[in-house]
Amino acid sequence: MRKICVVTATRAEYGLLKCLLDDIAQDKLLELQLVVTGSHLSPEFGLTVDQIQQDGVHIDKRVEILLSSDTPVGVSKSMGLAQISFAEVFDELNPDVILVLGDRYELIPIVSAANIARIPVAHLNGGELTEGAIDELIRHALTKLSQLHFTAMDEYTQRVIQMGEQPANVFTVGEVGLDNILRMELLSKYAFEASIETRLAKKTILFTYHPETTQTVEEVEHDFNQILAALSQLEESLIIFTKANADVGGRLINRMIDGYVAENGEKTIAFTSLGQLRYLSALQHVDVVMGNSSSGIVEAPSFKVATVNIGDRQKGRVQAASTVNVDVDTDAIIEALQHVFSTSFQESLSCVVNPYGQGDSSQRLVEVLKTVDLSTLKSKKFYDISF
Structure with a gap:
């Protein structure tokens, strides 16, 4: 079985990933490893790890990285703690792929630790723009630190390729968070x-x-x-x-x-x-x-x-x-x-039509995780666009 290690650090991120986590866990060819970190483990931010447990999702590791300060110094120290902690987690779990979503600052040290450990990183929601946040820089940095890419629409796929990523490793699957709307009884x-x-x-x-x-x-x-x-x-x-x-x-x-x-x-x-x-x-x-x-x-x-x-x-x-x-x-x-x-x-x-799709993205993503040749992800070659 191919081990897929998913990292979640916030309530919003977990909500978007929920259907994907279910689909990975239920697939006979994949093994889900879930690592919970960041504000999930903080009572101040709702201790949302409890919601994950209530959903019946097995948690493999809990990693405390959030400090009581949200100053720039405090955030940077949290990032340093994340790099140290996740190096040990990845060494213990030995996953085949690390999967992360979005543009949160704590993901930079996490995927850096994965790269040092020579574990391929799959990144969701690359190629998007959020110009009013430092997340804009982090999202694109995560793209360059990842080997496999799942985007919400063709426009974002083209932007990821524009950053030098191989087209064969970039997949337009839609917004995985919309799957919840189809599957949940609201x-x-x-x-x-x-x-x-x-x-x-x-x-x-x-x-x-x-x-x-x-x-x-x-x-x-x-x-x-x-x-x-x-x-x-x-x-x-x-x-x-x-x-x-x-x-x-x-x-x-x-x-x-x-x-x-x-x-x-x-x-x-x-x-x-x-x-x-x-x-x-x-x-x-x-x-x-x-x-x-x-x-x-x-x-x-x-x-x-x-x-x-x-x-x-x-x-x-x-x-x-x-x-x-x-x-x-x-x-x-x-x-x-x-x-x-x-x-x-x-x-x-x-x-109104939602440009991010109508759901059913998780299964498309799972099929790629099952079939992609991981040996081709061990090294990266910059993709030059011809003008």
Whole structure:
């Protein structure tokens, strides 16, 4: 059996990987090795390793790397700890392939340790752009540190090849996270309301905002105050906050959310993590997705729900017609909300098509993992494009 070691460090990443993990585990020719690390193991960020256990997914290793500081120094030290720790994990598990998704900073030392150990790396979601975050640099660095690539669409495949990756090792499979929508039995409106112990309002907003990691903490605080000022103008509304991740400035945003909810408890509710089932169910029942999470770009269009995307964190991603981009400015955000709540915009949502596919990506990916000749991945040759 071919051993596929999947690493997950955040709630969002695990949610996207869930169907793929199931498919790898159920395939007779593959053996799943799951390593859980990062904010999954932190009570402060919801201890989301518990959700993985509740899902019945076997965890092979838990690796503590997250420090109590989200300063640049603290993040860099976490990365150093990850390199040391994962070198030992890979030596013990001896996988045939390491599989990672996305653009998180902790993945750089993890895949570096895999490369030093001469273990091929499969990278999901390469070739995408997120110009408002340091993740933009990390994603492309991960592409160059990987030997096998699975992208969400042809445009991203071409960008990976443009970076010198061999076309034979780049596969367009769609967005694996959309498989959850097809396979999960989502909660009814009544069941969702019961799960959050709150009735939905005339205007219900699902809000997730992460720091733009190209900014200073002071800039993050200024921008989030602009956003909260806009939210304060809403009437007949419920704002469901899901808190920020463990980036620089994430803890500051979470403290500001707590303070805002304490002052506006009649129209707000906050969760460290909703979990995948409740989050996708929320997309089915809310009126607007708001913030700068990739879920507003990738998953929300499948539910034909409007997205107000704030700032530059997702700048450069392919977007559906349901997404409205707005600068971090109170008046501009209020105007954007008025636009997406308008009758004409709401009626237009019925025609929205998700450019990231319709799901069923995991099985295509699994077929490649089973059949690819791993011996060809032991070394890399730069692919030159002829002009």
